[in-house]
Amino acid sequence: MGVARDLFDLTGRAAVVTGASSGLGAGFARTLAEAGATVYAAARRLERLEALAAEVPGIVPVACDVTDAADRAALVSHVVGGSGRIDVLVNNAGRPGPPDATDDTPEIFDSVMGLNLTAGFHLAVATVDALAEGATLSVVNVGSVVGLVSTAPVGGASYAASKAGLTGLSRELAGQWGRRGVRVNTLVPGWFDTEMTDGLFTNDKSAAWVRRNTMLGRGGADGEVDGALLFLASDASSYVTGQTLVVDGGWTAR
Numbered sequence: 288m289g290v291a292r293d294l295f296d297l298t299g300r301a302a303v304v305t306g307a308s309s310g311l312g313a314g315f316a317r318t319l320a321e322a323g324a325t326v327y328a329a330a331r332r333l334e335r336l337e338a339l340a341a342e343v344p345g346i347v348p349v350a351c352d353v354t355d356a357a358d359r360a361a362l363v364s365h366v367v368g369g370s371g372r373i374d375v376l377v378n379n380a381g382r383p384g385p386p387d388a389t390d391d392t393p394e395i396f397d398s399v400m401g402l403n404l405t406a407g408f409h410l411a412v413a414t415v416d417a418l419a420e421g422a423t424l425s426v427v428n429v430g431s432v433v434g435l436v437s438t439a440p441v442g443g444a445s446y447a448a449s450k451a452g453l454t455g456l457s458r459e460l461a462g463q464w465g466r467r468g469v470r471v472n473t474l475v476p477g478w479f480d481t482e483m484t485d486g487l488f489t490n491d492k493s494a495a496w497v498r499r500n501t502m503l504g505r506g507g508a509d510g511e512v513d514g515a516l517l518f519l520a521s522d523a524s525s526y527v528t529g530q531t532l533v534v535d536g537g538w539t540a541r
Contacts, residue, residue, distance in 0.1 A: 294523040298323030301370035302520065303362065305353050305410070306380030308335035311429070311476060311512060315377055318513040319520060320345035324375065327366045329353065353380050353406040363413045372422060375520045376414050378407030378453075379429040384445035396445040403449035408456055415469055423468040426460065427519045428453045430475040432535050441493070454531055461529030470528040472519050477535025479507040502537025 302319045306312040308330035316328040320343050328336045329351040336348030349365055351358045366373050381403040385391055411426050418424060433442040434450025454473045461471040478487065478497045487493050487506075497506050512534045518524050519532060533539055 295517055295521045296323055297375070297517075297521060300324045300374035301327065301366055301372050302375035302377065303327045303329060303366055303373060303410075303414070304377040304379055305329045305351070305407070306429075307339070308332040311479060312377075312379040313339055314510060314513050315379060315516050316346055317343050318510075318517055319375065319377075322517055322521065324520075325370055327362070327369075329362055330380070353410055354401050356409070359406070359410050359413055362410070363417050367417050372419065373414055373417065373424060374422075375425050375427070376411060377427045377429065377516065377520070378410060380406065381429070381449070384443040386440055386443045388444040391444045396448075399445035400449050400452070403446070404452045404456065407453065411460060411471070415464060415467070418467075418469075421468070424470070425520050425524070426457075426469065426471040427516060428457050428471070428473045430454055430473045430531070432475060432477050432533070432538050435475060435531075435533070435539050441487070441496075457531070458529045465528055470524070472524070472528060473531045474512070474516055474519060475531055475533040475535065475539075476512045477501065477507055477533070477538045479512065500538060500541065501535070502540060505536065507534070507536060 297319060302324040304312055304316045304326060307316040307328035316326045320326045326346045327349050328346050329349045330336055331352050333348060333350040340346040340348045349362055351362045353359055382399060384395055384399040407428055430453045431450040433447045434454060457471045457473040498504050515532050515534045
């Protein structure tokens with residue numbers, strides 16, 4: 288294996304991907320496993336994780352509600368018990384809120400923040416606390432263009448706030464944990480046709496809106512964000528921390 292391939296090789300490493308039962312999370316789990324990692328794919332929908340694991344060697348399905356402290360602790364314990372290490376944490380679990388801020392009730396707002404931002408923070412802390420002496424870790428927080436610029440009428444206040452919060456959280460944790468060998472970065476996808484964006488690309492008006500406002504003139508295709516995730520997870524980005532990597536076809540560069 289050449290030096291270039293070594294940079295992206297995850298053989299022998301253990302990765303955790305939350306929200307791995309569908310969409311980008313499933314793709315992230317697949318990519319890390321194909322790069323050689325043992326991937327603990329976590330989500331509430333265990334049957335979907337089991338189907339993914341049956342298809343992709345190296346994926347270990349774990350039923351987990353990341354908003355639940357006991358589930359987070361059990362996830363970390365399961366990974367450390369199974370692999371003896373955690374090298375990569377991908378905080379991908381998330382949900383949208385209502386597009387109209389007047390519909391963002393206190394209960395909905397708190398729920399979206401709790402899953403998209405708070406749970407990932409606490410899982411990162413639990414993971415760092417479980418690291419062996421001298422171990423390194425790459426934390427990848429999955430943000431959104433909605434957290435960088437206004438995408439009204441699509442997006443929503445609670446979702447935007449949670450994703451903007453992830454970007455700030457990554458910078459702060461990178462600063463606090465860098466000398467411990469922990470890198471923290473934010474990966475920001477643009478518009479991809481996933482379960483979360485259901486209807487965006489099947490509606491002529493909204494699909495045209497994406498094409499019109501994206502420099503490449505289209506939404507993202509399957510796999511087009513996975514290379515960026517592998518870069519941040521691997522030694523290829525060993526000197527990268529506290530950064531935001533945007534994969535949006537030029538949406539936010541206009």
